[in-house]
Amino acid sequence: xxxxxxxxxxxxxxxxLGQARWPEPRGEQIARLGERWQAIVRRRRHLMYGAxxxxxxxxxxxxxxxxxxxxxxxxxxAGADRTADTVTAENPAVTQAPRSTPSTPQVAxxxxxxxxxxxxxxxxxxANLYERVLLSSASSRRKPNRQQPAKAEPDKSPxxxxxAVIVRDPVADxxxxxxxxxxxxxxxxxxxxxxxxxxxxERRLAAARILSRIGTARxxxxxxxxxxxxxxxxxAILGLGRLAGLPDLMRLVTLEPDAELRRxxxxxxxxxxxxxxxxxxxxxxxEPRFRPxxxxxxxxxxxxxxxxxxxxxxxxxxxxxxxxxxxxxxxxDAEIAERxxxxxxxxxxxxxxxxxxxxxxxxxxxxFLNQARQNLYLVAxxxxxxxxxxALTIPERR
Amino acid sequence: MRNPAxxxxxxxxxxxxxxxxxxxxTGDPDRAEELVQEALLRVVRRWTSFRxxxxxxxxxxxxxxxxxxxxxxxxxxxxxxxxEQQADLVDSADAGPAQAAMAAELxxxxxxxxxxxPARQREVLxxxxxxxLSTREVAEVVGISExxxxxxxxxxxxxxxxxxxxxxxxxxx
Numbered sequence: 252x253x254x255x256x257x258x259x260x261x262x263x264x265x266x267x268l269g270q271a272r273w274p275e276p277r278g279e280q281i282a283r284l285g286e287r288w289q290a291i292v293r294r295r296r297h298l299m300y301g302a303x304x305x306x307x308x309x310x311x312x313x314x315x316x317x318x319x320x321x322x323x324x325x326x327x328x329a330g331a332d333r334t335a336d337t338v339t340a341e342n343p344a345v346t347q348a349p350r351s352t353p354s355t356p357q358v359a360x361x362x363x364x365x366x367x368x369x370x371x372x373x374x375x376x377x378a379n380l381y382e383r384v385l386l387s388s389a390s391s392r393r394k395p396n397r398q399q400p401a402k403a404e405p406d407k408s409p410x411x412x413x414x415a416v417i418v419r420d421p422v423a424d425x426x427x428x429x430x431x432x433x434x435x436x437x438x439x440x441x442x443x444x445x446x447x448x449x450x451x452x453e454r455r456l457a458a459a460r461i462l463s464r465i466g467t468a469r470x471x472x473x474x475x476x477x478x479x480x481x482x483x484x485x486x487a488i489l490g491l492g493r494l495a496g497l498p499d500l501m502r503l504v505t506l507e508p509d510a511e512l513r514r515x516x517x518x519x520x521x522x523x524x525x526x527x528x529x530x531x532x533x534x535x536x537x538e539p540r541f542r543p544x545x546x547x548x549x550x551x552x553x554x555x556x557x558x559x560x561x562x563x564x565x566x567x568x569x570x571x572x573x574x575x576x577x578x579x580x581x582x583x584d585a586e587i588a589e590r591x592x593x594x595x596x597x598x599x600x601x602x603x604x605x606x607x608x609x610x611x612x613x614x615x616x617x618x619f620l621n622q623a624r625q626n627l628y629l630v631a632x633x634x635x636x637x638x639x640x641x642a643l644t645i646p647e648r649r
Numbered sequence: 650m651r652n653p654a655x656x657x658x659x660x661x662x663x664x665x666x667x668x669x670x671x672x673x674x675t676g677d678p679d680r681a682e683e684l685v686q687e688a689l690l691r692v693v694r695r696w697t698s699f700r701x702x703x704x705x706x707x708x709x710x711x712x713x714x715x716x717x718x719x720x721x722x723x724x725x726x727x728x729x730x731x732x733e734q735q736a737d738l739v740d741s742a743d744a745g746p747a748q749a750a751m752a753a754e755l756x757x758x759x760x761x762x763x764x765x766x767p768a769r770q771r772e773v774l775x776x777x778x779x780x781x782l783s784t785r786e787v788a789e790v791v792g793i794s795e796x797x798x799x800x801x802x803x804x805x806x807x808x809x810x811x812x813x814x815x816x817x818x819x820x821x822x
Binding site for chain 2: 283285
């Protein structure tokens with residue numbers, strides 16, 4: 252194997268190892284870590300600023316001490332330590348008043364500006380440490396000149412950052428950012444609406460995707476607007492599907508022209524996992540126009556509501572029982588086939604469970620049906636189920 | 650790459666991957682979370698040593714591995730004897746409900762067995778098989794030579810084949 256080559260392809264055994272399943276990180280775990288990270292960064296920043304402030308203070312003190320030693324302290328500070336005598340001695344222009352009131356020496360300052368020594372200039376002396384600190388502090392606090400437009404600072408708000416990440420890489424993993432944004436959504440949701448209504452199509456789509464994932468009911472009207480835009484239609488429909496009540500979700504399914512989106516909406520209906528939502532889903536299965544999409548939606552769902560669907564095998568309504576059987580039969584899961592077999596053996600919704608097994612693509616179902624056809628007690632039920640399945644598929648064939 | 654804002658973005662983007670990686674190393678999501686938390690502290694302390702965005706994932710994983718090793722040296726490592734593990738596997742294989750359930754169980758058991766490998770072998774195997782790193786990258790992350798990467802990988806495979814043998818037989822049937 253060459254250096255840098257990936258050895259995974261060479262090993263059949265590695266492919267088997269690839270089947271290993273660890274628990275997936277939970278959303279709250281990622282959110283906790285994201286918040287922890289931000290807290291670490293904040294604390295670090297505060298420490299840094301504290302250290303800078305302390306360093307500046309030390310510089311000031313050191314500068315003051317150095318100036319005092321050299322006698323170059325500015326007059327305002329140095330004056331406190333100087334007597335009237337030293338002032339007079341250093342500057343002949345300053346004349347001291349008679350010492351009639353010794354407790355409060357009166358200093359009379361001449362208005363004549365003392366002449367500058369020859370060769371004097373502004374650059375004649377380097378600024379001392381203290382002056383440099385003062386100068387740098389003043390320059391950092393200087394307000395921007397209003398005549399010149401200030402440099403446009405990029406907006407670093409979480410919304411802008413997230414939109415930028417999605418625009419840059421539409422398949423980027425933004426789970427952490429979404430969770431963090433969701434924590435303070437009341438603050439940021441209006442900013443998302445602004446972006447969603449903006450002129451830039453890529454940013455609009457990014458905002459639609461974010462709102463689709465985490466938007467609240469307050470975003471319903473914006474999402475409804477976005478359905479009119481072909482670029483944002485899919486994201487907006489999925490957002491509406493997530494937020495809508497069951498009747499509205501049904502309407503979305505019936506109105507949606509795109510098959511893949513319809514299936515996604517049907518998966519959302521199944522994912523609600525309530526008796527009512529499953530009943531509505533089964534109505535779609537019962538409706539020939541929507542049946543193919545409804546069955547594909549269940550079959551391609553990561554975690555279909557198997558228990559609820561199995562419960563409908565015992566429904567008093569025949570149409571619901573048969574719809575549940577069709578949905579269960581399309582699930583390519585051997586464990587479900589096992590449970591359907593148990594239902595047949597226990598006589599719970601036997602006919603419909605057999606229909607589901609007849610539809611099941613699993614080897615377990617085929618094996619069970621082979622055995623059932625050779626069983627005197629079950630063979631008639633299997634034949635009846637086959638006839639029922641045949642009757643069910645006639646409308647589809649038409 | 651000394652801009653704190655870039656670091657912030659990189660960490661947030663790679664956090665889920667780091668957590669998944671830590672879960673694979675420890676076999677326990679809660680321990681993985683603690684491990685990544687400590688890794689984040691080290692990321693802040695050492696981010697000035699990071700050069701270039703391309704290698705961030707590798708750099709971050711290296712820190713996670715260092716924390717993982719430090720924790721192993723402090724806490725008692727999971728020392729489950731081979732005999733004990735084999736017994737567990739054989740028992741559960743015999744008591745397996747059905748072929749289908751076995752496949753799902755196998756996925757869980759492989760994960761469990763990988764997380765029981767000796768630390769170095771586990772690191773190498775997880776990085777190569779599950780994180781898709783090349784041997785050169787693994788050598789860099791783990792801090793060993795490429796030859797050593799190969800020998801650790803080979804040892805890990807041999808060990809796993811032995812431990813999973815009862816299950817592999819039953820699945821093939």
